[in-house]
Amino acid sequence: MTLQEKLEQLPANPGVYLFKDAAGDIVYVGKAQSLRSRVRSYFLPSADHPPRLQLLVQQTVDLDFLVADSDAEAMALEFNLIRKHRPRFNVRYRDDKSYPYIRIDPREPFPGLCVVRRMVSDGARYFGPFPSSRRMWKTIALARRLFGIRQSVRATIKKRGGCSWDPRRGHRARPCLEYFIKRCLAPCAEGHTTEREYAGAVRQVCDFLDGKHEHVLSRLRAQMDRSATELRYETAARVRDQIAALEVTLHGQRVVSTRREDADVFGYALREDTGCVAVLQIREGRMVDQDTYLLEGVSGVPAAEVMNEFVNQHYQKVAAAPGTALLPVAIEDASLVEELLAARRGAKVAVRVPKRGKKKQLVDMAMENAGHHLRATIEGESTAKRRGEEAVADLQRSLNLPVPPRRIEAFDISNISGKHAVGSMIVFENGRPKKSEYRRYRIRLADGAPDDYDMMREVLSRRLKAAVSGNVKFRHLPDLLLVDGGAGQLGVAVRAMRELGFEMPAAGLAKEHEHVYRPGRRAAISLPEHSRSLHLLQRLRDEAHRFAISYHRSLRAREVRESLLDDVPGIGVRRKERLLRRFQTLRRMRDAAADEVAGAAGCSRAVAEAVLARLREVEAS
Numbered sequence: 001m002t003l004q005e006k007l008e009q010l011p012a013n014p015g016v017y018l019f020k021d022a023a024g025d026i027v028y029v030g031k032a033q034s035l036r037s038r039v040r041s042y043f044l045p046s047a048d049h050p051p052r053l054q055l056l057v058q059q060t061v062d063l064d065f066l067v068a069d070s071d072a073e074a075m076a077l078e079f080n081l082i083r084k085h086r087p088r089f090n091v092r093y094r095d096d097k098s099y100p101y102i103r104i105d106p107r108e109p110f111p112g113l114c115v116v117r118r119m120v121s122d123g124a125r126y127f128g129p130f131p132s133s134r135r136m137w138k139t140i141a142l143a144r145r146l147f148g149i150r151q152s153v154r155a156t157i158k159k160r161g162g163c164s165w166d167p168r169r170g171h172r173a174r175p176c177l178e179y180f181i182k183r184c185l186a187p188c189a190e191g192h193t194t195e196r197e198y199a200g201a202v203r204q205v206c207d208f209l210d211g212k213h214e215h216v217l218s219r220l221r222a223q224m225d226r227s228a229t230e231l232r233y234e235t236a237a238r239v240r241d242q243i244a245a246l247e248v249t250l251h252g253q254r255v256v257s258t259r260r261e262d263a264d265v266f267g268y269a270l271r272e273d274t275g276c277v278a279v280l281q282i283r284e285g286r287m288v289d290q291d292t293y294l295l296e297g298v299s300g301v302p303a304a305e306v307m308n309e310f311v312n313q314h315y316q317k318v319a320a321a322p323g324t325a326l327l328p329v330a331i332e333d334a335s336l337v338e339e340l341l342a343a344r345r346g347a348k349v350a351v352r353v354p355k356r357g358k359k360k361q362l363v364d365m366a367m368e369n370a371g372h373h374l375r376a377t378i379e380g381e382s383t384a385k386r387r388g389e390e391a392v393a394d395l396q397r398s399l400n401l402p403v404p405p406r407r408i409e410a411f412d413i414s415n416i417s418g419k420h421a422v423g424s425m426i427v428f429e430n431g432r433p434k435k436s437e438y439r440r441y442r443i444r445l446a447d448g449a450p451d452d453y454d455m456m457r458e459v460l461s462r463r464l465k466a467a468v469s470g471n472v473k474f475r476h477l478p479d480l481l482l483v484d485g486g487a488g489q490l491g492v493a494v495r496a497m498r499e500l501g502f503e504m505p506a507a508g509l510a511k512e513h514e515h516v517y518r519p520g521r522r523a524a525i526s527l528p529e530h531s532r533s534l535h536l537l538q539r540l541r542d543e544a545h546r547f548a549i550s551y552h553r554s555l556r557a558r559e560v561r562e563s564l565l566d567d568v569p570g571i572g573v574r575r576k577e578r579l580l581r582r583f584q585t586l587r588r589m590r591d592a593a594a595d596e597v598a599g600a601a602g603c604s605r606a607v608a609e610a611v612l613a614r615l616r617e618v619e620a621s
Helices: 003-008 035-042 051-059 071-085 133-147 195-209 213-229 233-251 303-317 334-345 357-399 452-468 487-499 532-566 573-583 586-590 594-601 605-620
Strands: 015-020 026-032 062-067 101-104 114-116 125-127 263-271 274-283 286-296 324-326 350-352 407-416 419-429 439-442 480-484 506-510 515-517
Touching: 003 062, 015 035, 015 071, 026 035, 026 051, 026 071, 035 051, 035 062, 071 303, 071 334, 101 133, 101 195, 133 195, 133 233, 195 213, 213 233, 213 286, 263 303, 263 357, 274 303, 274 357, 286 303, 286 357, 303 334, 324 357, 334 350, 357 532, 407 452, 407 532, 419 452, 419 532, 439 452, 439 532, 452 480, 452 487, 480 487, 480 532, 487 506, 506 532, 532 573, 532 605, 573 586, 573 594, 586 605, 594 605
Parallel strands: 263 324, 324 350, 407 480, 480 506
Antiparallel strands: 015 026, 015 062, 101 114, 101 125, 263 274, 274 286, 407 419, 419 439, 506 515
């Protein structure tokens, strides 16, 4: 079906449309109240588009669309598709990683603070996302010190302390060290706290993470007075210390409104294809935080459209909804954003563009902060780029290369006696990593003892054959090919290239003495210890090693997970896949309830209990 035929068949429903280029890649994702009128408007002969849209229309040769039940559903669908495909004509987050959230489920008997990567509708409370993980961990540490709530390791993305106690298993004989250093109320040990007292601490933590610090303070003061009246002086003293610590935190927060309102204040700065948006978070009239987000794909996009795209995406990710969103420019989807936030907040939310007064001053402050952050980012990247180019030029001189090695590919092998043998390919361009072009290989070992040379030969041959076959992901060949090893590994690389008709510069870096080997030279090259060229080669070698090791470990962990579940009667291949897809790790599966395991696997409760019994048996052994 031709593009024109698809345009004729577009419905007048709300939905999302996807433009594709000649290679079949998605180049733009948009939403519309009426797919028919919105999409057809791009291709009208009389349309007077700006240069960016003209280029988009020229490159679009095909389209797909998805019908949605409402405008709000279309906005959520658009966000997910942009995040998945990262089309080059969309304004999008420059760093597309999933920012972490703090999760706490008040319905549990003694809930703990968890760190997760995804916010889901499971009845728990989520706070975030946190663009800075360092700030998130500081927030968790402060919340634990103030209120004594435990940090659970269940569903935590990174093991960084935490309590592994499961309330369903009963109490321990004595509390852990966290209790004695006053960072936990010790719900794990009987007699140290009650479920009611701990639930009160959880409420205080939720209010604290919501930014309701004055509300928390007033409750703590009332609790201190009540404890003193009842002659519970130790409790009163502990609450007094909590109040003092929280007041120190509040002392560093600027009061910007006497009306104790909640608001998000947005500011932006744009430069070439990079943008920055600063979001000031005001809670109860105090400026409690500021987040900055870098964007790409902003070249030629009007500021109002940039802010419209950002605000739509931002509030798809953020757990809390403010009472007001203050913007520097009016956006097209203001009413849609108000509807989304009102549903989340349970009260009316206003999206405004202030023209004067204190609110305008706040927007100006956000604009200024965004400008400062963007300038600092671009200047830092310019410095890093300059240093990378200098290291590349230095490496060309040191190794007598015909051209500056602007693109370097490094390869490494990881295995234990041939088991789970894997290879890695990492790419540096102009002295900096280009992670989007990293590749990993699961090596297909031949019969006989494992041979590092054969494994390296296989990985290099597969990479080069992909280029010969015309695979667009491998069409760029390196200016320098680097292998981890000495003359033997380098010889394998040279033979693999020649067998496929390639002639390109190659080198090997031996770890023992950091000697560099080049084809046709018997003697190794010894680069100066602190030279930029040696540091660049070491970074490449170490990064290739790290990437290979991480893949090797993931394969070993997968084997352990699968072999344990194979021992449970009633768990076959499909149920095992469902469980691993749902829980990801054995720890999360072990800490889940039997009904949750049964629902994920599609099995009976008895089989789910057998799974949990097997996992706990392994943990105890």
